[in-house]
Amino acid sequence: MRTQVAIIGSGPAGLLLGQLLTKAGIDNVILDRASKGHILGRVRAGVLEEGTVRLLDQANASGRLHAEALPHDGFSLAFDGRNHRINLFDLTGGKRVTVYGQTEVTRDLIGRREDDGAKTVYEADSVAIHDFDSAKPFVTYEIGGKTHRISCDFITGCDGFHGVSRRSVPENAIHTFERAYPFGWLGVLAEVPPVSHELIYANHPRGFALCSMRSMTRSRYYVQCSLDDKVDAWSDERFWDELRRRLPKEDAEAVTTGPSFEKSIAPLRSFVAEPMRFGRLFLAGDAAHIVPPTGAKGLNLAASDVHYLFEGLRDYYADLSMAGLDAYSQRALLRVWKAVRFSWSMTMMMHRFPDTGEFGQKIQEAELDYLVHSRAASTALAENYVGLPF
Template sequence: MKTQVAIIGAGPSGLLLGQLLAKQGISNVILDRVSGDYVLGRIRAGILEQGFVDLVREAGVADRMDREGHVHEGVELSINNERFRIDLKELTGGNTVVCYGQVEITRDLMDARQAANLPTYYETEKVALHDVKSEQPYVTFIYQGEEYRMDCDYIAGCDGFHGVSRQTIPAELRTEHERVYPFGWLGLMADVPPCNHELIYAMSDRGFALASQRSLTRSRYYLQVPLTDKVEDWSDERFWDELKKRLPADVAATMQTGPSIEKSIAPLRSFVCEPMQYGNLFLVGDAAHIVPPTGAKGLNLAASDVATLYKIMQRVYKEGDKSCIEQYSEIALRRVWNGERFSWWMTNMMHDFGNEFTGDGMTPLMHKRFMQSELNYFLSSENGRKVIAEQYVGLPYEDLK
């Protein structure tokens, strides 16, 4: 088996990259260790920056997103029941975000790939990457009991935090930075109308909450909970009662509740692997970086990785210029670290760290007072709100040199 680009991982970043490459006549094969149904069963966020939206349109799979996605011109921050609206459109000169679930994006990309009859192998086993520093890298795997070898020019590692791609880079050549937060997010999805037409990030003395949405009839809500909590500890009734105590009172008074259709607890971490490239292997998305979801950057940082790698592959195959290959990690990491910092900042601003020491020498109370002071400044200043808005809608993608 031979292809130009082997893509490891059939999540949204791998599928988007594959679709974009195929549109340019660049052959690619996607492998994943799980089934397509499992991929679609992973519940994730759905706030899309303009850059991501543009990539989906360029890939030719934007029809349903443009039809069903909801443009958000602002976002709200609630601080102990006081509401502050960040007018994204006005503060950034016209930029907005689109609310469209990651599961729906993934489904659209899967359908488009199947319709184009592009090769995808689900439920593969023992995937291994070989000779990635050479000009003839290859991938071996087992599919339906048979062993395969796939020769390729380049490998895109889109296989997530636990995938094989990052581990292929020798440990002594990569530096991994990690911050694990002392709490998680308990998420509940229900078929009820959203409590607000825009997202609400709420900070209260009881902890953080987020009111999000998937459509006009489906809502997604989150509560900050201790890492020791289990989903079984939280009945639907307990969840709704606690959520109402953390959201603004006027919002809580009118929100509709209902039975959960999904409930889970996700830990929060900041993680970056440097470099994001080793020879002809490129790490994309969660394989190289993870952000706490507070900044709505996880999927969007993966999309910016895809955009950079897509530009490189076009130059390689359309112009015969391989000199741009070494730019990938440098360009990708600049945007990654910016997104990581914003997500870390939002997490620090909006969550209750309790008695957790932050590692910077401050007492927990001193850290809390500093964060309160900083948040007060940013929300009371137009320039401060502009910084939040510019970061939230996402910085422009960087061009190759």
């Protein structure tokens, strides 16, 4: 098989890049080791920056988003028993975020790709990347024990933290940076109305909590927990009780409880791999970087990577210019590190750390108080939360 761009991974990054390339008349094939059903069953984040929404518009995959998504003009920081609203719309000159589940983004992009007749290979085993340091890279994979080959001009690795793309790069050619956090998030999905029409980030002596939603009838809640915790130890009743303890009284009383249909514990980490380009192999999304979900940046960073990469590929096929592709890693990483910094700062400010003691708690309280009472500080938070330009 021959294509222009081989894309490894059919998550949002790979699908969005594939759709933008297809619309531009650039042939591409997507490979994924998972089944289509498994991909559509994954539960992920759902706060989209305006830049991400614009890319979905450009990909002609945003019709359902605009009909069903929830635009948010602000969110609340809860501490000292009260909510303190951050007015995103006012502080950023009219910008907002959009709540729309990553699973729905994936569903929309898969549907658009199928409508356009673009090729995706699911359940591809033993995917391997070859000769990406040459002018003739190729990818091999197996299905039913038979090996297949895709010759291409470029390979894009959008296959996540554990994917084959980054692991194919020689160790001496890549530099990784990592920070693991000493706690996790216990998350619950339930078919109950959200406690608030906007997100609530809570800092409490018992630990962090987050109230979010996927729709006006489906809620997503989190509480900070130990990395040693087990999901089986958390009944729904125990979870709801703990969540309410960490919220201001008015919110705790407004929580609608119900049976959860998904419950999991996720560790938190910051991770960046540099560079993001190796010959004709380009990394994008979680293959290159991971951020803790506190700042809602993971999916949006993948989208900005796709923006820079698509521009480079479009220019190459329009006039054979390599300028955009040569600049891809530097451009992407400038924005990545700003988002990593913001996600780290939100994580440090909102969570209780086991080794900081009373001093650390007082520093957090002082920072939060300054943040909500200084317009300059609130503006900096809002600008980062709605997303820096790309």
